[in-house]
Amino acid sequence: MKIQIINPNASLAMTEEIGHAARRVAAQGTHIMLTGTASGPASIESAFDEALALPGLMQAVEQGRREGVHAHVVACFGDPGLQAAREVADAPVLGIAQAAMHAACLLAPRFSVITTLQRTVSTAERLARLYGFEYQCRRVHATGLPVLALEAAATDDRVFAQVRACAERAIEEDGCGALVLGCAGMAPLCARLSGVLGVPVIDGVSVAVKLAEALSGAGLSASKRGDGARPEAKPVTGIMSAFALSD
Ligand code: 2AL
Numbered sequence: 001m002k003i004q005i006i007n008p009n010a011s012l013a014m015t016e017e018i019g020h021a022a023r024r025v026a027a028q029g030t031h032i033m034l035t036g037t038a039s040g041p042a043s044i045e046s047a048f049d050e051a052l053a054l055p056g057l058m059q060a061v062e063q064g065r066r067e068g069v070h071a072h073v074v075a076c077f078g079d080p081g082l083q084a085a086r087e088v089a090d091a092p093v094l095g096i097a098q099a100a101m102h103a104a105c106l107l108a109p110r111f112s113v114i115t116t117l118q119r120t121v122s123t124a125e126r127l128a129r130l131y132g133f134e135y136q137c138r139r140v141h142a143t144g145l146p147v148l149a150l151e152a153a154a155t156d157d158r159v160f161a162q163v164r165a166c167a168e169r170a171i172e173e174d175g176c177g178a179l180v181l182g183c184a185g186m187a188p189l190c191a192r193l194s195g196v197l198g199v200p201v202i203d204g205v206s207v208a209v210k211l212a213e214a215l216s217g218a219g220l221s222a223s224k225r226g227d228g229a230r231p232e233a234k235p236v237t238g239i240m241s242a243f244a245l246s247d
Contacts, residue, residue: 003212004033004064004072005205007184008057008080009049010040013151014185018075021187021205027213033069035060043147045117050080058243061085061093071212073099075184075205077115078123087231088245089222092215096204097127100180101137103207107200108177110138112170114163115182116150118142124182138174140182141166150185163189167197178202 005022007015019034026032037056041049057080064072065088072093074082079095086093104111113124121140128137143166145159153159163186167179178200181190190203224230236244 001070001213001216002031002033003209004035004069005075006035006057006060006072008037008053008074008076009043010037011042011151012036017154017188018184018205021203022209025206025209030213044076044078044080045120045147050078054081057081061089065089070216073208073212077182077184079127086222086228091221092212093222094208094212096184096208098131099208099211100202100204101128101131101133103202104178104180105136110136110176111178111180112138112174112176113140113180113182114166114170115140115142116145116147138176141170147183147185150183153185154188160189160192164193167193171199
């Protein structure tokens with residue numbers, strides 16, 4: 001089985017760490033196709049960043065589709081372009097926020113999310129509502145760390161300490177039974193945090209890989225009818241013309 005993991009931000013260091021997290025949990029016989037983006041912002045922490053990341057993301061999905069992957073994973077916690085990717089993909093497309101929130105609900109009555117900058121809190125809150133987890137998502141906390149500070153997550157103890165302090169605060173204040181990591185760049189911290197926090201800590205990259213294996217293994221693919229239908233081909237002009245769909 002071939003699973004494509006797409007990092008929609010342009011940080012090469014983060015793409016590598018995301019690849020490590022995915023390969024750590026992949027089953028024997030699962031090949032991880034790791035795709036960075038050729039164009040886009042270095043990190044995604046605003047609606048504007050997300051808009052700039054979408055063309056590169058859609059190109060990556062098309063590349064995976066042409067190579068016949070069995071599932072795609074969008075490895076950014078804002079789940080950018082998730083429905084658009086599903087509309088054009090043949091195989092299942094998983095977003096790490098949706099995957100992680102589902103996993104958290106299978107493990108505890110309620111969960112909290114720890115994210116990067118304060119401005120990303122409302123994005124995670126909006127997704128929790130969109131996915132139907134308004135009750136289960138207790139609260140979203142910001143660590144105050146920009147996404148790019150997490151490039152050093154695997155090696156810098158100060159990054160670990162700051163994320164841990166935020167996680168301890170979330171568990172203490174919210175009484176939540178599970179914790180969701182709100183950025184793909186936090187994946188290298190997951191095992192270490194699990195070891196000290198006493199609640200399940202969910203990294204969406206790992207969980208999305210396992211769900212991708214499960215969905216594809218069950219013979220499921222992307223919807224191609226109703227509200228999942230492939231968009232109609234139509235003229236696309238200007239700098240976006242390369243993205244026009246053909247029939
Ligand atoms: C993210 C993420 O996972 N990747 C990225 O660039 N931004 N999430 C976040 N909360 O800032």
